[in-house]
Amino acid sequence: MQRRGFIKQTGLTALGLVAAPSALAALQPYKDLVIGHGTHRYKIDMDWGALDSSKYPVNDCHEMVQDSKGRIVLLTNHTQNNVIIYDTSGKLIETWGTEFPGAHGLTLNVENGEDFLYISDNARHEVIKTTLEGQIVQVFPYPADSGKYEKPEQYIPTETAVAANGDVYVADGYGLQYIMHYNAKGELLNVFGGRGATDAHFNNAHGICIDNRDANNPSLLITARQQNSLKRFSMDGKYLERYDFPGAFICRPVIQGNQVYLATIWSGDGSEGTGFVSILDEKNRLVSAPGGCRPHYTDKGLTPMYQTVKVFQHPHDVCVDQDENLYVAQWNAGKTYPIKLIRQ
Amino acid sequence: MRSVFVFLLMIPLVYGQQFNAMSEFGLAPPQLWASSQLFTDSVQVQLQLDYPDVQIRYRTDGQEVTESDALYNGPLTLTQSSQIMAKAFHPELQSSDYVSMTVDKIRYDIRTAIIQTSERPHESYKGLGPSGLVDLKRGSTAFRGNSAWMGFQTDSLQLILRLKSPLEIEEVKVGFLEDQGSWIFGPSHIVVFHKGDAVGAVLYKEAASSQAKEVALISIPIEKGTYTELSILIQPLASIPDWHDGAGTTPWLFLDEILIN
Numbered sequence: 001m002q003r004r005g006f007i008k009q010t011g012l013t014a015l016g017l018v019a020a021p022s023a024l025a026a027l028q029p030y031k032d033l034v035i036g037h038g039t040h041r042y043k044i045d046m047d048w049g050a051l052d053s054s055k056y057p058v059n060d061c062h063e064m065v066q067d068s069k070g071r072i073v074l075l076t077n078h079t080q081n082n083v084i085i086y087d088t089s090g091k092l093i094e095t096w097g098t099e100f101p102g103a104h105g106l107t108l109n110v111e112n113g114e115d116f117l118y119i120s121d122n123a124r125h126e127v128i129k130t131t132l133e134g135q136i137v138q139v140f141p142y143p144a145d146s147g148k149y150e151k152p153e154q155y156i157p158t159e160t161a162v163a164a165n166g167d168v169y170v171a172d173g174y175g176l177q178y179i180m181h182y183n184a185k186g187e188l189l190n191v192f193g194g195r196g197a198t199d200a201h202f203n204n205a206h207g208i209c210i211d212n213r214d215a216n217n218p219s220l221l222i223t224a225r226q227q228n229s230l231k232r233f234s235m236d237g238k239y240l241e242r243y244d245f246p247g248a249f250i251c252r253p254v255i256q257g258n259q260v261y262l263a264t265i266w267s268g269d270g271s272e273g274t275g276f277v278s279i280l281d282e283k284n285r286l287v288s289a290p291g292g293c294r295p296h297y298t299d300k301g302l303t304p305m306y307q308t309v310k311v312f313q314h315p316h317d318v319c320v321d322q323d324e325n326l327y328v329a330q331w332n333a334g335k336t337y338p339i340k341l342i343r344q
Numbered sequence: 345m346r347s348v349f350v351f352l353l354m355i356p357l358v359y360g361q362q363f364n365a366m367s368e369f370g371l372a373p374p375q376l377w378a379s380s381q382l383f384t385d386s387v388q389v390q391l392q393l394d395y396p397d398v399q400i401r402y403r404t405d406g407q408e409v410t411e412s413d414a415l416y417n418g419p420l421t422l423t424q425s426s427q428i429m430a431k432a433f434h435p436e437l438q439s440s441d442y443v444s445m446t447v448d449k450i451r452y453d454i455r456t457a458i459i460q461t462s463e464r465p466h467e468s469y470k471g472l473g474p475s476g477l478v479d480l481k482r483g484s485t486a487f488r489g490n491s492a493w494m495g496f497q498t499d500s501l502q503l504i505l506r507l508k509s510p511l512e513i514e515e516v517k518v519g520f521l522e523d524q525g526s527w528i529f530g531p532s533h534i535v536v537f538h539k540g541d542a543v544g545a546v547l548y549k550e551a552a553s554s555q556a557k558e559v560a561l562i563s564i565p566i567e568k569g570t571y572t573e574l575s576i577l578i579q580p581l582a583s584i585p586d587w588h589d590g591a592g593t594t595p596w597l598f599l600d601e602i603l604i605n
Binding site: 030031032033043044045046226268269270271274293294306307308309310311342 | 362363364365366367368369370371372375393394395436437484485486488489
């Protein structure tokens with residue numbers, strides 16, 4: 001999307017229309033697009049994080065988090081600058097990282113007052129913990145001692161979640177679909193999940209997070225992207241329940257307040273370029289779908305979802321800032337930078 | 345006076361740069377459902393795009409849809425083979441790409457026929473087994489996890505079709521998928537036999553050159569006659585052509601349906 005060029009073009013059109021009977025018609029092109037439903041509606045800034053791609057290139061923009069200083073941290077699998085840090089206005093602050101060819105999952109955890117990043121690397125077949133400055137402090141290697149894998153190539157971690165006690169959960173979303181449960185030292189405590197079609201198994205266990213909305217009873221939310229499903233497990237790996245979102249290929253759950261935000265990479269029959277963003281309420285029901293159709297529940301559950309307006313190609317992650325604006329990182333979207341959605 | 349007016353118009357222009365305007369985005373194509381892509385009497389077609397102020401317009405003759413074409417305002421009942429084309433329009437957003445689907449009227453419902461395949465489909469693309477080839481259900485281009493498709497990697501495939509009772513037949517149709525990006529090619533040659541004699545054949549010359557992603561149907565005219573058993577020999581391309589990344593390897597052959605008329 002070449003927005004600036006377009007504005008210039010429509011600007012000329014608008015001037016041309018001065019002589020036209022209706023001056024109002026000339027104003028119409030500037031009606032801002034608002035996407036989403038109900039209480040979660042957004043205006044769009046397609047150019048939010050755009051940078052000079054000859055200096056700060058991206059391939060896939062996989063995931064984003066906001067750090068304790070309020071900065072937006074983007075992870076891309078371009079090894080010239082795996083990590084790009086912006087302020088919330090989209091201004092570049094700094095970049096680092098050249099050794100994460102398969103940079104995919106990005107989780108931020110505050111430990112003793114300091115921010116740490118957990119990077120799931122598809123190509124290195126391991127998870128790397130770093131400081132916000134890029135210093136590597138710990139590696140969670142291929143879990144040979146799990147007994148589930150024959151070689152590192154089978155293990156393709158996509159996401160991590162860190163519990164209040166420091167335990168680390170890793171989802172092997174592109175590998176054999178197991179969830180690894182480590183303690184903070186990196187000792188493997190438990191393995192659960194695995195590939196399969198039943199409730200307690202996964203097809204593309206792509207994202208994982210800790211659900212602390214019930215403060216006394218934390219649990220894990222894990223996406224089964226190909227199953228269009230979000231599954232809840234106890235912290236010790238017992239399947240509890242699932243929420244189905246037919247037609248929504250959800251990437252990872254991100255919780256802010258009472259809502260769950262999920263980038264939805266494809267929709268409908270899974271065709272290319274059909275993504276949108278899914279927002280769930282405190283009951284885990286889809287209530288707003290920016291870029292998608294209005295969520296509608298019947299006694300059979302959610303009516304199948306599909307894209308309605310072509311804002312996104314392949315949303316891969318949503319970051320929610322302190323003002324509840326969203327930043328959408330996209331996979332396979334022409335090496336474009338993240339899009340900002342401004343809460344209305 | 346005029347320059348003042350121009351200046352006033354510039355204000356929303358500058359202010360508007362913070363967010364993206366409706367006119368910069370397009371609608372997604374409408375959703376399109378048919379009660380069945382194959383039918384003997386009639387078929388019901390539904391279109392939907394749940395977005396305020398959208399108008400869906402359509403044609404049934406495969407021609408490009410314009411703003412002057414028929415406005416969709418409820419399910420359509422079609423009684424003839426049709427190529428439905430539909431597009432969504434909006435006063436402020438750009439119109440959508442078109443969505444298209446072919447529905448074919450067929451003479452015979454042969455869901456009771458028995459069909460056998462000479463080769464086993466690949467473990468990942470077993471479809472519903474051979475009976476899925478006569479279930480009157482077509483597949484879609486999203487072939488992964490779509491049970492309509494049987495996927496084969498073979499240099500030749502023979503299908504034996506046994507009808508429950510004799511039927512007058514002059515045409516056999518074979519439904520296949522073309523998606524060269526996924527290494528799936530159409531058949532190059534199909535011959536229909538009856539009791540060992542060839543009764544019809546067709547060459548699909550475009551199999552090697554086509555770069556489509558579509559659910560296709562090829563017609564094989566056969567000697568008009570009354571048949572209860574036919575043998576259909578399908579020959580895929582011997583190897584993936586030179587222009588393709590997979591040059592020299594065995595292409596995939598994906599089948600979803602056998603029809604007779």
